[in-house]
Ligand code: IPM
């Protein structure tokens with residue numbers, strides 16, 4: 001039997017609720033599709049920090065190294081500064097395992113609605129590729145003269161030819177695998193004339209290797225307008241770490257709810273395990289209420305299955321999710337009245353009735 005080792009890190013807030021739901025659904029699928037998941041559970045996160053002073057153990061990366069994939073919940077707690085929780089766990093893993101491509105698909109799922117009045121659901125079908133290893137998140141900078149009037153802080157965006165080239169190649173390849181075969185390269189190269197002009201130049205070079213992919217460029221501010229006004233003109237989108245962070249929140253909102261959006265932090269060369277997580281954060285306002293939307297964690301699980309090569313199971317999972325959404329079994333963020341357990345049970349039932357070829 002095909003076996004995969006999954007490292008589950010539910011971490012903070014609603015993370016444990018939605019990752020628990022996701023593991024249940026994955027279990028139901030595995031039985032049907034004829035593979036097995038060996039899940040290692042890690043209790044890292046803010047509670048671990050309060051106990052030990054660190055978000056994860058010093059040898060954390062070594063512990064994860066042998067996993068086939070990492071299934072991650074959410075990170076952040078009201079009593080610990082966000083930059084500590086974030087850099088202490090998620091960014092350490094993403095950068096430590098050189099997961100330089102971050103994939104963020106956006107679609108309006110069957111049975112759900114986006115907020116744009118005149119836009120048919122089919123017009124929003126995007127794949128955002130976020131550079132995930134450098135740029136504005138390179139972690140380069142510092143502070144001097146702390147607390148004094150002359151205090152200075154720098155936050156340096158770092159763009160390397162290697163980093164820009166590899167993510168653009170990955171984005172062109174993603175675009176090539178999609179129906180529309182169109183890539184939009186987002187920058188702000190009118191104002192940021194070093195790093196982002198490098199992006200423009202490398203994009204033009206890489207494009208030569210993908211003659212079957214059409215491409216265009218957009219400045220990030222104009223991009224927000226285009227996403228709202230002309231969503232159908234977009235297909236695959238690539239942008240820097242920070243720009244794509246912002247655009248992917250807009251994308252999730254335009255698709256109806258941040259509660260459904262998934263993401264994959266991928267090491268395309270497969271030297272290290274890749275990490276799969278819903279886009280939403282820890283959501284303290286609803287933590288423990290049992291109403292967190294598990295669909296983001298389900299869609300994320302489907303991306304993880306695809307990465308593992310279990311394509312039939314991934315397709316069956318998304319079909320089950322859409323069937324359940326279309327039946328109106330959705331959480332309050334999507335305008336429904338169901339809770340996490342009810343949505344999860346409905347998806348498991350849909351899987352039980354599905355034909356999952358293995
Ligand atoms: C995301 C999130 C994170 C990010 C936060 C939690 C720092 O917004 O994955 O989009 O900016 O990378």
Ligand code: MG
Nearest residue numbers: 245246248249
């Ligand atoms: Mg974000």
